[in-house]
Amino acid sequence: MSTTQYLTKDEVGILLTAAAHAPSMHNAQPWRFDIQDSVIDVLRDAERTLPAADPAGRMTCVGLGAAAFNLRVAAALLGHETTLAFEPDPAVPAVAVRVFLAERRVPVPGLSSLYSEVGRRHTYRGPMLDTPVPPEARQRLTAAAQAEGAQLHWLDGHQRTELSRILGIANERDVHDEDRLHERMHWIGGERDGDGVPDTALGPRAEAPAAVRDLGAGFDRADRGSAVFERKPAIAVLTTVAEDSHAWIRAGLALQHVLLTASSYDLGTSFLNQALEYADLRDEVRQLTGHTTWPQLIIRCGYPAHSSDHAPRRPWQATLGEWH
Ligand SMILES: Cc1cc2nc3c(=O)[nH]c(=O)nc-3n(C[C@H](O)[C@H](O)[C@H](O)COP(=O)(O)O)c2cc1C
Numbered sequence: 001m002s003t004t005q006y007l008t009k010d011e012v013g014i015l016l017t018a019a020a021h022a023p024s025m026h027n028a029q030p031w032r033f034d035i036q037d038s039v040i041d042v043l044r045d046a047e048r049t050l051p052a053a054d055p056a057g058r059m060t061c062v063g064l065g066a067a068a069f070n071l072r073v074a075a076a077l078l079g080h081e082t083t084l085a086f087e088p089d090p091a092v093p094a095v096a097v098r099v100f101l102a103e104r105r106v107p108v109p110g111l112s113s114l115y116s117e118v119g120r121r122h123t124y125r126g127p128m129l130d131t132p133v134p135p136e137a138r139q140r141l142t143a144a145a146q147a148e149g150a151q152l153h154w155l156d157g158h159q160r161t162e163l164s165r166i167l168g169i170a171n172e173r174d175v176h177d178e179d180r181l182h183e184r185m186h187w188i189g190g191e192r193d194g195d196g197v198p199d200t201a202l203g204p205r206a207e208a209p210a211a212v213r214d215l216g217a218g219f220d221r222a223d224r225g226s227a228v229f230e231r232k233p234a235i236a237v238l239t240t241v242a243e244d245s246h247a248w249i250r251a252g253l254a255l256q257h258v259l260l261t262a263s264s265y266d267l268g269t270s271f272l273n274q275a276l277e278y279a280d281l282r283d284e285v286r287q288l289t290g291h292t293t294w295p296q297l298i299i300r301c302g303y304p305a306h307s308s309d310h311a312p313r314r315p316w317q318a319t320l321g322e323w324h
C-alpha cells in the first residue's frame with residue numbers, strides 16, 4: 001500500500017468500509033477494490049463465489065452492484081459526485097464496476113443523506129409487526145429502484161398467495177439439494193468472524209409456513225427459537241428489463257438504494273430469493289410480475305418486531321488490492 005495525493009488513508013477507509021457493508025448472498029462478500037488516483041475498481045473475487053446456488057454469477061453481480069452503490073454514497077459524503085462504468089475493460093473481466101470520483105465539492109445532496117443508513121441497514125429475518133408499510137414509504141422505495149434503472153413490483157394478496165406456493169417448492173428443493181446444502185453449511189451458522197451468516201443473524205424458525213427464507217434449514221441448531229410471522233407480509237419484486245451481467249449489477253445498485261431508503265423509514269428488510277434460484281420457479285415469478293421484466297430479488301419489508309444481530313465484515317484493509 002502506498003500513499004496517494006488524491007485520497008487519504010482515512011478516506012479510503014471510509015469508502016471501503018461503506019462498500020463492505022453492502023449485502024451479499026451468504027455474506028460471502030465477493031469483492032475486492034483497486035484504487036488508481038480518483039478511480040475505484042470493484043472487482044469480483046473468484047474465491048468468494050457460490051457455484052452451487054449461483055452458477056451463473058448473477059447474485060455475485062448483485063452484491064458487487066450493491067457495494068458500488070455504497071461507494072457512491074460514501075463518496076457523496078466526502079463531496080464527490082460519481083460516475084460509473086460497468087465491466088469497462090474486456091481485457092480485465094474481473095472489474096465489474098469502475099467508479100470515477102469527480103473533483104471535490106460540497107457534500108452531494110440526496111445520496112450523502114443515505115450515508116447514516118449504511119451501517120444501520122442489515123437483513124432482518126424475524127417476524128414483522130402487523131403495522132402496514134405506509135404508502136409514502138412504498139412510493140419512495142419504488143422511486144429508489146427506478147432511479148437506478150430497475151423496477152419494484154409490490155405484490156397484491158393473490159400474488160402473495162401464488163408466491164407462497166412457489167416458495168414452498170423452493171424450500172423443499174433447498175433442503176434436498178446436497179451441493180447447495182454443503183455450500184450453505186460452509187457459509188452459514190455457528191459463530192462467524194469476518195464473513196458468513198452467524199446463528200445470531202438467522203432469526204427464529206417459523207412456526208407455520210411463512211414468507212421467510214430459513215438459511216439454517218437442513219442443518220439447524222436444536223436450541224434455535226421459533227416465532228409466528230406476520231400474516232400479510234409486504235413483498236416487492238425487484239426487476240430489470242434486461243437479463244445480462246450489466247442488468248444484474250444494475251439490480252444490485254437498485255437493491256441497495258431501496259434497502260437504504262427502507263432503513264431511513266426504520267423498515268426492516270429480508271430476502272425470499274430461493275424462488276429465483278431455480279429457473280422454472282423464477283419463470284413462474286416472472287409471470288406473476290407481468291412477463292416483460294426479469295425478477296432479480298424478492299424483498300420482504302416491514303417494521304421489525306424484535307432487534308437482530310448484524311453479520312460480520314472483514315476489515316477494509318483485507319479488501320484493498322492495488323492502490324496507486
Ligand atoms: C443477491 C443476494 C441474495 C440474497 N439472498 C438471500 C436469501 O435468499 N435469504 C436470506 O435470508 N438472505 C439473503 N441475502 C442476504 C444476505 O444473506 C446478507 O446480505 C448477508 O448475510 C449480509 O448480512 P446483512 O445484509 O445483514 O449485512 C441475499 C443478499 C444478496 C445480495
